[in-house]
Amino acid sequence: MKVSAFAQVGYRTFPEDFEHHHDSSVDTPWRLADPREVRAAFRDYLDGLMLAARLGFDGLVFTEHAQASYDMSANPSLTASALAYATESEGIEVAIFPAGRSLGKTREPVRVAEEYAAIDTVSGGRLVAGFPVGLPYDACLNNGIPPIELRPRFDENLELILRAWREDTPFAWNGTFSQLPSVNIWPRPQQRPRPPVWLTGIGNPATIQIALDRDFGFNYFSWFGIKATGPRVFDRFWELVDRQELPRNPYRLGLMQVVGVADSDAEAVRIFKPHVEYLFHKGPGAIKAENLAIPGTISLQGLQALMRDPSDMGIAGKLRTVSFDELVDMGSVIIGSPSTVLERIVEVVRRHHVGNLHVMLQFGSMPRHAAADNIGLFAASVLPTLRGLWTDEPWEHHWWPGRLGGRPVPEAASVRAARGGR
């Protein structure tokens, strides 16, 4: 299994009652922030990811959320370029995996193609290119995208970026959202025909279907409680794989999981409970529901399905006040001794056939040293065993850079295979 370190750059020193008065995105008052704390948060975020790289994690995963206090990574290409250079200069063989630039949000898709190509170039072919549709608040409120255009823009921008990477000669693009007389980006990515592409979703079958049709990897995040949502989203994923008669290759699938590990279960609870509560109550939990479900972003069919059965959303509706115990019980977080953590993770990834685990080890209000301890203990006592998962089965990783041991399939062949069986 590929085990990556996942991080967001959250503000860590809000007052205890923050979530009762404020939201964590769109209109969070800047007056609450101490610029020195913001600077420290960025430094510790990057240092934590670099520590993980040095300790042997397979990849570094991070996200895009603008005008958000829980993740001040307004453009993940910035994080990616810093990490690409730093790891290359230290000679660390680690994937640079922005999970990534939102293609429903961006108004400059060619710039996204260029940024990723530059990151792939600086890193010498270690980019894993994540493209989420984007969260409604970020795309529609922060960037003014009409909600009903979120998915059509994602579709068009994805086509444009893949073509900009692929074509050898300049081409004109006459799209609905971009008109460009000559697309001819410099540089093109190092990885040919393209870097591995990953989508991140919350269970919408349409997004899963695109991943399968185009031979992309698919990421899912554990926020909403994997115990409730895992059997729905992942079982749906594998049903769609079966329906297309594709191989049940676990490397198609990625799971982001919050993890806290310490010497004993009791010690882990003592250390991580406040940071877990801070993470959920003042982070994803403090996003206004109405800013996450803006009319137009979900199709009529999707709305009807969600209103009949909202179970895909798990505990999403109560993250602002959810208890630590419930987060543990629902699998939103895994907290414990190395053996407890290992046991729970193996249970989840075996059950859902997950070949890529993105572990969030620095989160919430964790100070620098606590994050470093968590990353260090995980790397020493959990990571080695996890890495051995799936190696006894004959799968090749087609969604990982070739330089890092992946076996990418040429794009045309993979699309043909996805569409027409073999």
Added chain:
Amino acid sequence: MSPPLDVRQRALGVWGGRITLRVKTAGRGAPLVYLHPASGLQFDPFLESLGTEYSIYAPEIPGTSAGDPHAIHEVDTLSDLVLIYEEAITQLELPEPPVVIGQSFGGMLAAELASYFPRLFKKVVLCDPIGLWRPDLPIANWMTTPAPQLPALLFKNPDCAAAQATFAPPPDPALAPIVLASFVWALGCTGKFVWPIPEKGLHKRLHRLTAPTMIVWGEDDALVPAAYAKEFGAAIAGSRVEIVRDAGHIPQAEQMETTLALVRDFLSA
């Protein structure tokens, strides 16, 4: 109380055949085009009353008609929508130019149509239209307003009978998800043309609106402040401005008799 109107539907092929625009029709009399608000078309008591004197033609924004949600993806811009509506109104082959009444989003659309095509309508009634923007008079974002706060956004008195009727759940609870989903989707469809700021250059075009126009506004409109009535009035030469007391964003629902009297008076003058 007159018996409920017999509402029929006409399906018009427009936009080069790419869209089938549904027009609900009811009543008998001179032609009246009604343009619905952002949440979609409802035949409310106001329209029922007008149906006793007018033949009502109420087109539905593409995407909001039952069974055809994807039609919205055939319309890219507000000017596309204006052209589509002009095609549809022309196709109706009405015996004389119709009058138009537009509510909120529909008010903006009526003003756009009458500005693009100054001879399309005989008279124009705009009820609490969106379409203008003053930085000192922000318009609430109805698309991100939580459902429990909508009655207070739309009505001066959220407990009034009209408000209760507007937000009453369907009699069959099994239909609730369908009705709610359609409501949300309609907001998404109409939002395509006004997001994120409901001002798309109408102020540059309003001087072209030369048909006799009445602007009606609920005095206590919490969504689009009544101060905008003056803005519309100043921009449309010769227009009449009427402020309805004790009403919010939908005066024809909250003060139906008063609004009906104003509309009848204006249209029959």
